Amino acid sequence: MAGSVPLSTNRPSTARQRKTNESSAVKWILIGAAVLVLLWLIVLPLIVVLTEALKQGWLVYIEAISDPDALSALKLTLLVAVITVPLNTIFGVAAAWAITKFKFRGKQWLVTLIDLPFAVSPVIGGLIYVLVYGANGWFGPWLQEHDLKIIFALPGIILATLFVTFPFVARELIPLMEDQGQQEEEAAVMLGARGFKIFWKVTLPNIKWGLLYGIILCNARAMGEFGAVSVVSGHIRGETNTLPLHVEILYNEYQFSASFAVASLLLLLALVTLLFKSWFTRKSNH
Amino acid sequence: MHSSTSKRGVLPGFGITMGYSVLYISLVVLIPLSALLLNSTGLTWEKFWDVATDSRVLASYKISFLTAAAAGLIDTVLGLLIAWVLVRYEFPGKGIFDAMIDLPFALPTAVAGVSLTAIYSANGWIGSLFEPLGIKIAFTPIGITLALMFIGIPFVVRTVQPVLQELETEVEEAAATLGASRFRTFRSVILPELLPPLLTGFALAFARGIGEYGSVVFISGNMPMKTEIAPLLIMSKLEQFDYAGATAVALILLLISFVLLLLINSLQRKIRKTAK
Numbered sequence: 001m002a003g004s005v006p007l008s009t010n011r012p013s014t015a016r017q018r019k020t021n022e023s024s025a026v027k028w029i030l031i032g033a034a035v036l037v038l039l040w041l042i043v044l045p046l047i048v049v050l051t052e053a054l055k056q057g058w059l060v061y062i063e064a065i066s067d068p069d070a071l072s073a074l075k076l077t078l079l080v081a082v083i084t085v086p087l088n089t090i091f092g093v094a095a096a097w098a099i100t101k102f103k104f105r106g107k108q109w110l111v112t113l114i115d116l117p118f119a120v121s122p123v124i125g126g127l128i129y130v131l132v133y134g135a136n137g138w139f140g141p142w143l144q145e146h147d148l149k150i151i152f153a154l155p156g157i158i159l160a161t162l163f164v165t166f167p168f169v170a171r172e173l174i175p176l177m178e179d180q181g182q183q184e185e186e187a188a189v190m191l192g193a194r195g196f197k198i199f200w201k202v203t204l205p206n207i208k209w210g211l212l213y214g215i216i217l218c219n220a221r222a223m224g225e226f227g228a229v230s231v232v233s234g235h236i237r238g239e240t241n242t243l244p245l246h247v248e249i250l251y252n253e254y255q256f257s258a259s260f261a262v263a264s265l266l267l268l269l270a271l272v273t274l275l276f277k278s279w280f281t282r283k284s285n286h
Numbered sequence: 287m288h289s290s291t292s293k294r295g296v297l298p299g300f301g302i303t304m305g306y307s308v309l310y311i312s313l314v315v316l317i318p319l320s321a322l323l324l325n326s327t328g329l330t331w332e333k334f335w336d337v338a339t340d341s342r343v344l345a346s347y348k349i350s351f352l353t354a355a356a357a358g359l360i361d362t363v364l365g366l367l368i369a370w371v372l373v374r375y376e377f378p379g380k381g382i383f384d385a386m387i388d389l390p391f392a393l394p395t396a397v398a399g400v401s402l403t404a405i406y407s408a409n410g411w412i413g414s415l416f417e418p419l420g421i422k423i424a425f426t427p428i429g430i431t432l433a434l435m436f437i438g439i440p441f442v443v444r445t446v447q448p449v450l451q452e453l454e455t456e457v458e459e460a461a462a463t464l465g466a467s468r469f470r471t472f473r474s475v476i477l478p479e480l481l482p483p484l485l486t487g488f489a490l491a492f493a494r495g496i497g498e499y500g501s502v503v504f505i506s507g508n509m510p511m512k513t514e515i516a517p518l519l520i521m522s523k524l525e526q527f528d529y530a531g532a533t534a535v536a537l538i539l540l541l542i543s544f545v546l547l548l549l550i551n552s553l554q555r556k557i558r559k560t561a562k
Binding site for chain 1: 295296297298299300302303304306307308310311314315316317318319321322327364367368370371372375377379381383384385386387388389390391392393394395396397398400401402404405410411412435436439468493494496497498499500504516517518520521524527529532533536539540543544546547548550551
């Protein structure tokens with residue numbers, strides 16, 4: 001089976017009878033209303049980021065994003081993403097394999113557990129690590145004795161980011177692999193394929209676009225997380241300040257143009273993510 | 287085949303993938319979460335009750351609840367409209383609009399927060415239109431609701447869209463043939479089918495709204511009793527090193543999230559079942 005079965009069959013819209021279509025006036029009123037809502041709710045905030053960033057000219061803009069504090073925030077944000085995204089990708093693939101290819105008790109619980117970070121406030125995502133590793137936390141005294149720092153340092157930021165981003169890859173893959181069943185993999189076993197080779201040669205080609213989509217969503221959230229990271233970061237400039245936190249610091253110092261300039265970098269990240277997303281969806285539908 | 291794998295079928299890798307998943311979840315979620323549940327801060331029932339019924343805490347729950355519910359409801363109506371237009375009609379620029387729906391998923395919440403504040407503050411593009419009328423948007427519950435609407439809209443659109451796409455048009459055709467008006471067909475044939483995804487979308491937006499922090503802190507103004515949301519209260523208790531207080535507020539918030547999550551999961555299972 002070369003191309004996987006498309007999830008939705010394309011029903012030709014021309015086949016729909018005229019009786020089940022709205023009158024042309026109603027149709028265009030609905031379209032107009034929907035477009036207006038989208039322009040107001042989603043496009044306007046995007047435009048305002050750019051206009052505010054460039055309000056005081058390019059010079060201020062360039063200065064803001066080439067500021068040493070901004071650069072070190074960018075570096076930290078990239079570092080956090082480089083560590084957390086691969087870890088969560090491996091977890092996502094492993095969890096999706098176990099959940100979709102086998103039957104076991106408590107499966108529904110495991111799925112619910114994976115969804116948990118989506119429902120829990122990111123602030124709680126940060127708080128739980130403070131309770132475990134903070135100065136007054138479970139391991140706090142032990143860590144202090146050994147001069148190890150987790151909270152208000154890089155490890156804490158990584159842990160909090162892991163927490164909020166770990167469902168993304170698994171959540172993308174589970175429905176996809178569930179729909180595909182396991183006949184292809186079983187056939188590969190019968191033909192003598194083993195272990196990881198089955199995943200690599202049989203499963204992966206079927207799920208690759210979904211997997212990539214999960215990874216870029218995970219990455220966007222890892223680079224953009226604010227609430228959870230804010231709790232554990234300590235906001236030390238040039239040290240534990242990520243890009244989103246830097247936006248906040250500049251904003252609270254009334255350096256609005258600089259704040260929006262840094263925000264525009266994160267907006268760019270979001271737009272690139274959306275671009276990849278629509279590319280992946282188009283690919284997976286063919 | 288090895289006898290150990292035959293019990294679960296012929297496919298390999300159950301032990302290692304399952305073991306790794308459980309270990310990872312334990313390290314990243316279960317152990318830290320148990321620190322909250324097992325009361326590592328020495329929170330007594332008395333203190334818990336004191337914090338939970340404190341008027342400032344109660345006010346923050348009320349604000350979080352009401353704004354998240356209002357935003358979820360408005361998103362449900364607007365999301366249905368957008369999903370309908372995207373699935374049923376063709377118009378120029380449709381592909382771009384469809385892609386833009388996901389922007390709130392991809393945009394860091396802090397960016398949304400500063401941008402929305404700029405739009406709705408007294409000298410902002412929209413805020414300045416309402417200022418002469420004596421209506422303030424930023425730094426009021428209206429502003430919080432608008433921020434949560436931005437965050438929540440893709441949840442509704444993306445849950446309704448696939449169901450609408452799969453909807454059989456035969457029943458609609460039958461209804462039309464039997465003389466039902468288009469509006470009546472929508473109300474009594476299409477809407478009942480869309481009820482589960484609409485409810486799911488609302489619940490997802492609501493759940494996200496209750497816990498949301500980044501997009502709200504800037505626009506809310508954070509005035510105690512008036513525009514202070516529950517997640518922010520956790521944050522300020524932490525900043526005052528009141529770990530027990532933060533734990534108490536977080537426990538209630540967590541309980542609400544658990545209930546919502548179970549509800550959403552059962553709704554989603556229902557949708558998947560009827561889809562098959």
